Amino acid sequence: MSLPVHLVPDLAATRVGDEVVVEGDEAHHAVAVRRLRVGERVVLTDGRGRAVTGVVASTGKRVFAAVAEEVVDAAEPSPRLTVVQALPKGERGELAVEVLTEVGAARVVPWAAARSVAVWKGERAAKSHARWQATAREAAKQARRPWHPVVDPLATTDDVVALVADARLAVVLHEDAAAPLSSLAVPAEGDVAVVVGPEGGLTPDEVERLAAAGAHVVRLGAEVLRTSTAGVVACAALLSRTARWG
Template sequence: MSLPVHLVPALGGVAVGDVVTVEGDEAHHAVAVRRLRVGEQVVLTDGAGVAVQGSVGSTGKRVFTLTVESVSAAEPPTPEVVVVQAIPKGERGELAVEVLTEIGVARVVPWAAARSVAVWKGERAAKSLARWRATAREAAKQARRSWFPEVLEMASTAEVVALVAGADLAVVLHEAASAPFADVAVPAAGRIVVVVGPEGGLTDDEVAAFVAAGAVSVRLGAEVLRTSTAGVAAVAAILSRTPRWG
């Protein structure tokens, strides 16, 4: 059985024998919800590559301590995968973020596509972004990730074009594309960007802009996937052809 994982702000310089104090909401969840007990084994991570394992030394209302028994440090996974996710309606955005986090993407970029049904503005934008980030955080703990994904601020099409231009490989998922995904050469390192359109589909102008910036327009197969699941299908296909899944 995998040990529970909790996120802490930093673990730089922590060594075996040190005592780490966990406070606030994370500690409250562990103690009040999970019923964490003294002596229980727990993993702490800073979400930036460092993880420690040890036994719980004490618990309080919103605090617990852990005596470090082992320390591990992991390099960022390569190639790095970034998914530009057109904002879907309802809870499908959180679903997309959850499964993309579980499969190992480095960044999720919410995108205000021309045909996105949902619109993020003002207070709604702040709340929606906060939900996506909370979903990524919890999914990363569940997946036992040492490196947690970033969920960036909502991007415009122009900002996505710039992201595509700087990638080692960029693919745009488009049901009308003539090129099959199987023909794409996947690099073993660098940055890979996957652009996922909205429920209403990509506009011709959006596809043209991304292709002009260096992206490859591809189809995954005969089926048309939902925007909340297309990204994870593409990322799985990509990772299966890299050393990460070798």
């Protein structure tokens, strides 16, 4: 059975034999909900590549401590996947973030596309962004990822165009594209960006600007996928042709 994974802010200085203290909501969930006990083994991660396996030495109210038995540093996976996700309606945004985290995306960028039904403004923007971050954090722990994805603040189309221009490979998913995603060569290193439009589709101007910035406009297949699932399918198709899934 896999050991439970808990997130801590920083493990950079942790060595074998050190005691690591976990506090706050993370500890409360472990102690009060999971009923963590002294003597159990856990995995602690800082989400930046370091994982510490240890034995629980003490527990308290919203706190527990574990003694490090093993410290492992994992290299950041390459190529790095960035997914620009146009805002879906309802809870489909969190679904998209969850599955993208599970498949291995390094960065998720919420995008206010022209035809996005959902709108992030003011307090709603802050709360929605926080939900996406929390979803990514919990999905990364569930997937046992030593590197956790970054969830950017809401991006404009100008931001996305700049992101595409900087990527080693960028693709825009479009149901009417002539070229299939499978026709592209996937780089072994660097940043790969996948742009996913909203339920209403991308506007001609958005497609034109992204293509002018260097993106390849491609289709996945004959089927039309929901915006909340298209990104993970594209990521899986790309990863299957890299050493990450080799």
